[in-house]
Amino acid sequence: MPVGSLGMGSGLDLDSLVKKMVSAQRDPKVKLYQDKIHGYDAKLSALGTVGASIDKFKSSVEKLNNKESFEGRNTQIDQPDDKKVLDVTAGPTASNSSYEISVDQTAKGSRIISKPNIFHSESDVITARGGKLNLSAGNESFSVDVDPGTTLAQLRKKIDNAKDNFGVSANIIDDGKGHLFFTVTSDKEGDNNSISITNTKTPLGKLPISDTLTKDGKDTLEKPPVNSDGLSLDSVSTSGLSAGMVMLQGDQARDAMITVDGIQIRNDSNKFDKAVSGLTIDALALTDKPTKVNVTQDEKSVKDTIQGFVSSYNELIGVLKKSTSKGAVLNSNSMIRNLQSSLTNSLMMTHAGPGKLNNIFDLGVKIGNDGTLSLDQNKLDKVMSTSYDELPGLFTGNDGLAKSLEKVLDNYTGRDGMNATLKNSIEKSKDDTEETMKNFEHRMKSYESSLRDKFTHLDSRLSEMKAQGNYLNNALEKMK
Numbered sequence: 001m002p003v004g005s006l007g008m009g010s011g012l013d014l015d016s017l018v019k020k021m022v023s024a025q026r027d028p029k030v031k032l033y034q035d036k037i038h039g040y041d042a043k044l045s046a047l048g049t050v051g052a053s054i055d056k057f058k059s060s061v062e063k064l065n066n067k068e069s070f071e072g073r074n075t076q077i078d079q080p081d082d083k084k085v086l087d088v089t090a091g092p093t094a095s096n097s098s099y100e101i102s103v104d105q106t107a108k109g110s111r112i113i114s115k116p117n118i119f120h121s122e123s124d125v126i127t128a129r130g131g132k133l134n135l136s137a138g139n140e141s142f143s144v145d146v147d148p149g150t151t152l153a154q155l156r157k158k159i160d161n162a163k164d165n166f167g168v169s170a171n172i173i174d175d176g177k178g179h180l181f182f183t184v185t186s187d188k189e190g191d192n193n194s195i196s197i198t199n200t201k202t203p204l205g206k207l208p209i210s211d212t213l214t215k216d217g218k219d220t221l222e223k224p225p226v227n228s229d230g231l232s233l234d235s236v237s238t239s240g241l242s243a244g245m246v247m248l249q250g251d252q253a254r255d256a257m258i259t260v261d262g263i264q265i266r267n268d269s270n271k272f273d274k275a276v277s278g279l280t281i282d283a284l285a286l287t288d289k290p291t292k293v294n295v296t297q298d299e300k301s302v303k304d305t306i307q308g309f310v311s312s313y314n315e316l317i318g319v320l321k322k323s324t325s326k327g328a329v330l331n332s333n334s335m336i337r338n339l340q341s342s343l344t345n346s347l348m349m350t351h352a353g354p355g356k357l358n359n360i361f362d363l364g365v366k367i368g369n370d371g372t373l374s375l376d377q378n379k380l381d382k383v384m385s386t387s388y389d390e391l392p393g394l395f396t397g398n399d400g401l402a403k404s405l406e407k408v409l410d411n412y413t414g415r416d417g418m419n420a421t422l423k424n425s426i427e428k429s430k431d432d433t434e435e436t437m438k439n440f441e442h443r444m445k446s447y448e449s450s451l452r453d454k455f456t457h458l459d460s461r462l463s464e465m466k467a468q469g470n471y472l473n474n475a476l477e478k479m480k
Contacts, residue, residue: 006455012462014455021451026444033437040430042329044423050336051412051419053319058409060312065402068092069305070392072298073278079291087282090295094278100261100290103283107189107256107270109167110137112197112245114182118235121180122153122172131201131233135159137186137253138193140166146233148202152182155236159184168195182236184245186253190268193253197245199233256283259290299384302391307375310365313343314372321371335418340371342408347373351401357383357390360401 006015063069071092079085085103130148133155134141142164146155152172159170167187174180186195235244255266258281265275272281279295320340323330330336347367350358357363364379384391395402412418 006452014458018448018451018455022444022448025447026441029440030437033433033440036433037430037437039329040426040433043426044430046323046328046330047419047423047426050319050323050330051423053316054339054409054412054419057312057316058406058413060309061402061405061409064305064309064395065397065400065406067392067396070302070395072301074296074298076294076296077291078293083285085283085285085287086291086293087284088293088295089280089282091278091280094276094295096296097294099276099279099293099295101281101287101293102259102290103256103285103287104259104264105254105257106283106286107268108254109185109187109189110194110247110253111183111185111251112195112238112247113251114235114244115246116179116181118231118244119152119172119180119182122151124152124231125149126152126155126231126236127201127233129202129232131199133159133233133236134198134200135168135184135186135195136198137166137168137188137195138190140188142166142168156182182245189253189256189270191253191255191266193268194247195253196238197236198239199237201233258283297388299388302384302388303377303380306363306380310373310375317343317371335412335422339408339412342411343405344371346401346404346408349401349404351394351399351404355390355393356387357394360394363394 006018073090073092073094073096075088075090077084077086077088086101088101127146127150128148130150131146133144133146135144142162144155144158144162146158150158156170156172159165159168162168169185169187171183171185172180173183184195184197186193188195232242234240234242237243238245238247255268256270256272257264257266258272258275259265260276260281265272267275270283272279272283275281317340320336322328324333324336325331344367347360351360361367363383364376366374366376368374392400394400397403410417414420
């Protein structure tokens with residue numbers, strides 16, 4: 001009998017009765033399962049927030065454990081921003097001091113130029129014989145193969161595009177007065193690093209057959225072929241009796257020279273990174289008088305680092321307190337209680353060696369009744385003026401506060417941390433509950449099916465009894 005027709009035979013609302021019976025068995029337990037699942041979801045969400053806050057605080061702690069965060073230096077250069085003559089960078093080993101620096105000479109590369117009236121057009125063939133050019137400057141060099149028939153324009157591209165080019169560029173300049181010049185420039189700076197070009201011509205016996213002269217149908221190598229202007233590789237070289245390239249006065253490569261506190265220093269580039277311990281000095285332009293440079297500790301960055309740690313710690317404590325407050329899903333969670341206790345213990349420990357600073361509270365940090373930190377800026381300023389060198393030892397290294405906190409946080413972060421372990425446990429409980437609810441729903445369907453079978457049979461029997469009763473009533477009526 002179809003589900004929708006249940007009770008039609010007897011005239012009773014058996015379908016509603018079955019639904020109510022099933023609902024009485026199903027609904028309370030399903031609600032219980034759903035409430036448990038929603039509770040698991042809420043815990044997972046809360047643990048996700050807690051985990052993100054722990055990770056963020058751990059990043060702040062890792063920054064705190066970087067010794068370089070406490071070794072920064074500021075440089076103040078007495079020069080206008082729109083006319084800089086120096087650029088000075090101070091490393092962690094630089095002394096806090098003042099310097100007077102002059103730029104006496106800036107380093108430069110070199111240039112060679114072709115002699116007048118050698119070239120007249122970019123299409124001038126520089127060699128009909130071919131060979132090789134070697135370009136060198138100091139300890140750098142590279143070679144260019146020059147094919148027979150190579151033009152001046154083609155040679156320029158060969159030089160610029162050479163595989164081992166160390167910073168050489170070629171150019172062709174027309175002065176507009178009928179003079180064409182071929183120039184080669186090197187960016188390698190420093191005395192004795194001026195560029196030079198030598199050549200090796202292709203031996204006569206190795207000239208291609210197409211480049212030899214023919215007499216009476218036979219090849220002969222009596223003389224090399226030449227172009228119409230009589231040019232050869234010597235025209236683009238700096239050596240040889242017929243060298244066509246020269247270096248004009250002032251085009252030689254040269255050192256840079258600076259004077260620091262009366263001591264003159266030479267260098268083969270404008271970057272002086274070994275002249276003064278801990279300083280890198282870039283010479284930008286000549287000076288007409290000494291430029292004053294002050295190097296000081298970067299106290300602002302240190303203050304920002306410490307304040308950033310305090311703020312990050314308070315943010316984590318705020319999340320932990322909210323997650324475990326009365327009525328919160330993680331209320332009385334032992335993992336969070338243990339984390340809060342471990343963090344407080346780490347703050348209380350002594351982390352520095354001999355000196356005035358023994359723990360973070362010596363810097364002006366205070367811990368409130370709610371577990372959050374505050375920072376007394378006046379006390380911090382005083383400590384930085386008297387015990388600045390002790391700060392790295394307090395925070396960094398194996399015995400520093402940061403390492404102690406990292407060890408605590410490592411227990412709660414990562415794939416094997418307690419936060420992830422707890423989340424995995426809750427996710428498993430959620431999966432088990434969902435599976436149990438699924439099985440229960442299946443049993444409820446079987447239970448409903450069983451009830452409908454029984455009530456269908458009852459409905460059929462009641463229908464038959466009703467029919468028999470009607471028959472007897474009709475029979476009795478006829479006997480009257």
